[in-house]
Amino acid sequence: MGAQHHTQLNILKHAGIEVPQLPDKLFFSIREVSDICQIEPHVLRYWETEFKQLKPVKKSGNRRFYRHRDIYIALQIKHLLYDLNFTIRGAKKRIASGDMAEIVDVNHNNITISLHTIRAELESIKQLLTE
Numbered sequence: 001m002g003a004q005h006h007t008q009l010n011i012l013k014h015a016g017i018e019v020p021q022l023p024d025k026l027f028f029s030i031r032e033v034s035d036i037c038q039i040e041p042h043v044l045r046y047w048e049t050e051f052k053q054l055k056p057v058k059k060s061g062n063r064r065f066y067r068h069r070d071i072y073i074a075l076q077i078k079h080l081l082y083d084l085n086f087t088i089r090g091a092k093k094r095i096a097s098g099d100m101a102e103i104v105d106v107n108h109n110n111i112t113i114s115l116h117t118i119r120a121e122l123e124s125i126k127q128l129l130t131e
Contacts, residue, residue, distance in 0.1 A: 012072060017079050019072075027057065027065035037074045047077055050088055053095055 012019045020036055022028075034041045045064075048054050054073050056064040066074075073095075080091040 012075055012079075017075055017083075019075060022068055022071060027067060028071065030056075030064045030066070033066045033071055033074060036071060037078060039074065039078060044074060047074065051077055051092060051095060 022036070028036070030041045030044060033039075033044060037044075044054075048056070048064075051073070054070055054077065056066040056070050058064055076095065077091060080086040080094060081088070086094065
């Protein structure tokens with residue numbers, strides 16, 4: 001496993017995303033990826049049109065062959081859309097930003113705490129400025 005795959009795997013695991021052990025092979029069919037990610041094949045095909053980072057190799061007959069990186073990206077997209085309730089547009093922006101650690105670290109409790117902290121800080125600043 002290359003360093004990039006290892007990093008992506010660690011990021012996913014750190015976010016609490018269950019990542020199945022992938023077989024030691026280079027390419028996976030759309031059916032295999034569908035089973036691994038628990039996503040219907042038509043959803044994967046749709047995501048390919050929306051997320052430029054998800055780009056399986058297409059061979060004769062337009063058959064798709066996914067690599068490990070594609071599976072990890074599909075899992076990240078699924079996490080953003082299904083677990084964190086991002087819109088497609090929001091997920092695209094987050095993935096395009098390239099900060100995958102920030103994407104997967106987000107959870108609802110931390111967001112709530114952070115927003116309360118920010119609000120309190122802003123109230124303090126407002127009070128200082130109006131004195």
